Amino acid sequence: MRGIAAVPTYVVMQPTTLCNLDCSYCYLPFRAVDKRMPVEVAAAVAASVEGFAQAGRFSVVWHGGEPLAAGREHLAALLAPFGPGVEHHVQTNATLIDDAWCEFFAEHGVRVSVSVDGPEPRNEERINKAGIPAYRTILRGIEALHRHGVPFSALCVVSNPRPGLAAELYGYFLELGCEVLGINIEEQEGVNARVNAFADDAVRSFWAELVAAWRTDPRIHVREIEWTLRYAGAVLAGRADGILPAALDPIPTVAADGRVFLLSPELAGFTDPHYGDFSSGNVLTTPLAAILSGAATSAPWIGEYLNGVESCRRSCPYFGFCGGAHAANRYFEHGRFDGTETNHCRNSKIRLLEGVLDHAGAC
Numbered sequence: 146m147r148g149i150a151a152v153p154t155y156v157v158m159q160p161t162t163l164c165n166l167d168c169s170y171c172y173l174p175f176r177a178v179d180k181r182m183p184v185e186v187a188a189a190v191a192a193s194v195e196g197f198a199q200a201g202r203f204s205v206v207w208h209g210g211e212p213l214a215a216g217r218e219h220l221a222a223l224l225a226p227f228g229p230g231v232e233h234h235v236q237t238n239a240t241l242i243d244d245a246w247c248e249f250f251a252e253h254g255v256r257v258s259v260s261v262d263g264p265e266p267r268n269e270e271r272i273n274k275a276g277i278p279a280y281r282t283i284l285r286g287i288e289a290l291h292r293h294g295v296p297f298s299a300l301c302v303v304s305n306p307r308p309g310l311a312a313e314l315y316g317y318f319l320e321l322g323c324e325v326l327g328i329n330i331e332e333q334e335g336v337n338a339r340v341n342a343f344a345d346d347a348v349r350s351f352w353a354e355l356v357a358a359w360r361t362d363p364r365i366h367v368r369e370i371e372w373t374l375r376y377a378g379a380v381l382a383g384r385a386d387g388i389l390p391a392a393l394d395p396i397p398t399v400a401a402d403g404r405v406f407l408l409s410p411e412l413a414g415f416t417d418p419h420y421g422d423f424s425s426g427n428v429l430t431t432p433l434a435a436i437l438s439g440a441a442t443s444a445p446w447i448g449e450y451l452n453g454v455e456s457c458r459r460s461c462p463y464f465g466f467c468g469g470a471h472a473a474n475r476y477f478e479h480g481r482f483d484g485t486e487t488n489h490c491r492n493s494k495i496r497l498l499e500g501v502l503d504h505a506g507a508c
């Protein structure tokens with residue numbers, strides 16, 4: 146894996162900066178402000194995406210803020226410029242989902258991923274702007290999805306990995322009826338300055354326990370377990386070198402105002418005296434395909450990040466699994482991009498691989 150690919154596999158779009166919740170671990174700086182993406186921005190992205198979609202499966206992920214806070218009419222106008230070969234996804238807190246939204250998802254073929262952190266007591270960080278717990282409204286949204294037969298994925302933030310939690314969470318998500326589960330150990334990112342250093346043993350046994358729970362009833366695709374098993378299978382088959390893509394996926398994030406942020410959506414909305422605003426251009430003045438073809442030099446921090454990835458390649462035995470992790474974690478933990486290990490990569494790459502192998506070794 147070298148450099149940055151000119152063709153992404155998906156693009157992240159921010160239909161509004163606004164979120165109707167105020168979760169205490171949220172990284173977004175402008176979540177109280179309703180700055181909506183104009184249709185011209187979506188049309189400009191759609192023109193480039195047309196070409197990307199011809200190269201294979203291509204997705205647009207509508208992420209916020211809370212994307213449903215943009216309203217159905219506006220979101221429909223933003224979807225309209227995209228051709229039929231593009232898959233649409235929303236990452237939503239589910240609190241606004243009702244019958245009308247379920248009909249919208251079905252009509253527009255939108256795939257839904259819901260953010261929920263497990264049973265009610267595990268959602269104490271998820272509150273609305275009045276400080277009231279959001280769990281009951283999240284659950285009402287999920288019940289609407291079930292009523293309408295809309296399949297969904299779930300994304301769960303774990304703020305304090307500890308013994309017993311993984312089994313409890315897996316049982317909960319089985320009951321909830323999601324098809325795919327992603328687990329994010331809380332990250333120190335954006336306006337969330339909480340330090341994400343957890344005891345190595347606690348994180349490692351969290352992942353080992355999650356695999357054990359999954360193996361008792363593997364009805365859910367668990368993202369992190371599937372990554373790990375794919376890597377372990379490739380190592381055993383002597384194909385480990387082929388597991389990482391030939392070049393980094395640029396993961397372009399298009400902010401509400403059309404600015405493009407590469408490699409880490411979490412950098413959108415921040416400014417640094419040294420690195421500037423982290424953006425690589427604006428789709429209102431430069432086609433997205435042109436921004437991506439000059440990606441490696443499109444913002445001052447990107448070369449530094451690529452140097453950091455090369456340092457990882459030279460120094461880290463986990464590189465073949467991890468690929469160098471995310472730019473934003475380096476920046477928000479180290480204040481620069483060319484460091485190597487972060488708390489994030491320890492929690493979500495190193496301990497993950499070790500935990501899954503611990504489980505395999507104990508079988």
Ligand code: SF4
Nearest residue numbers: 457461467469470490
């Ligand atoms: S696990 Fe950490 S140090 Fe190792 S390659 Fe990934 S980011 Fe770099």
